[in-house]
Amino acid sequence: MTSIQQINNLPVALSIAGSDPSGGAGIQADIKTFSVIGVYCAAVITALTAQNTTGVSSYLPVPAEFVSRQIRAVLDDLNVTHIKIGMVANREIAQAIGETLATFSGEVIYDPVIKSSGGVSLFSAASTAVSECIISHTTVLTPNIAELEILSGGDCPDQMKALAAAKDLFRLAPRLKAVCVKGGHMNTQDTIISDFLVQKDQENESASHSDFHIDRIDHPRILSNNTHGTGCTFASALTAFHMLTGNLTEAFKQTCLFMDLLLSKSTTYSIGKGTGPLLHHCFTKEKKGDTVEGTTCTA
Secondary structure (H helix, E strand, O other): OOOHHHHHOOOEEEEEEEEOOOOOOHHHHHHHHHHHHOOOEEEEEEEEEEEEOOEEEEEEEOOHHHHHHHHHHHHOOOOEEEEEEOOOEOHHHHHHHHHHHOOOOOEEEEOOOOEOOOOOEOEOOHHHHHHHHOHHHOOEEOOOHHHHHHHHOOOOOOHHHHHHHHHHHHHHOOOOOEEEEOOOOOOOOOOEEEEEEEEEOOOOOOOOOOOEEEEEEEEEOOOOOEEEOHHHHHHHHHHHHHHHHOOHHHHHHHHHHHHHHHHHHHOOOOOOOOOEEOOHHHOOHHHHHOOOOEEEEEO
């Protein structure tokens, strides 16, 4: 029989993100992802959005002080080992989250949701605020190419420049262990997508700019109209698999496999009038024995 003490010590993930009323992205996608992978997820809402499959029309930030209250209520009660952060909305909320992260010793996975896929800005003064308040405490970053360009301050038209930009981000965060470079929005006509996990050499505390380990996963591009919420889902899956494996490289491989399976299972369905969501509930764990073919190199 499981004791009450064991239940109370169950590792928990906390998602801090905006709410998507259509259920495809944000907090809703995070909770669905953690649930189907098998991890308990608590949730703190930073903003309400008016959005559906056709795009984001507007959003309403939650008062920063109330965001802090939500976070404190969760951390005071649950055994949170990993915090996944999505939409932050404004500087005040970023500062409120940053104050919490300053005393949090667990893993912080940040998916810098700065603009919607339709181009709506979801965070004013983004690069400065997130660098000072959030990225400085982050252990893993999962930007898409557009977000990587905003955070690094340069263009990333190809893999070489994207990887160089990812390495530059390590200068912003002393706790940063890894940056995911997702290839879905790069070379969009290519039939093969390359995703990278750039990790700093943890064995050498004085690692120079060249001391990085890079894992690479090449996989076929899956053409689908149902891609709403892929960024949120990827970051949450990486968080969940890291909780289960304790290894970033393995978590990255499992995340890429999970995304491919979920995208494949979602392609034949139609939800909404625009870009449909991933159908998390269609994921089944009997597929967990599959493997992803990847390559490893040292930069």
